[in-house]
Amino acid sequence: MQAFLAHGEACERVEAEALQLALNPVKTSTGEDEEDEDWDAPLRVFAKMLDTLDQLEAEALELETSIVKLTTSLEPPLSDSGVSKDMMHDKTAELNADTESGAQAQILGVFKACIPVLRARIANLAMAQELVDGARENTSISLRMESLGLLD
Secondary structure: HHHHHHHHHHHHHHHHHHHHHOOOOOOOOOOOOOOOOOHHHHHHHHHHHHHHHHHHHHHHHHHHHHHHHHHHHHOOOOOOOOOOHHHHOOOHHHOOOOOHHHHHHOOOOHHHHHHHHHHHHHHHHHHHHHHHHHHHHHHHHHHHHOOOOOOO
16 A cells, blocks of 8 residues: 555655656757757656656556455355355444454455555556657757748
């Protein structure tokens, strides 16, 4: 659960940074002596951000896989009728929350609730990647136009 929370905080921070980067891209030139400048420095900033977003997405997928494995291992086996024991005794589990099966059902519910949150994070990270990639492409075009002398 700590990994889930830490990942959420990292996603919030990096997504905000990605948005800032896309809205305020790095300047493509800083002065008259452009031959001495590191012309691809702005592109490296975008590449670094894309790497960070990729890493967060991979971590989210790992967390999702771990939580799915955990929840499926904690679910009670299906009875002969194909209905789980928890489903047959939902009311009993709610009334007896202090019992072991009630506590297990509550914990299971908490972990299952994390799965849609992780899927939303993955979608947000993918959108941030597209945004940063588009800004990188625009910056690359600007650099190329500057090198051809088409921009002031």
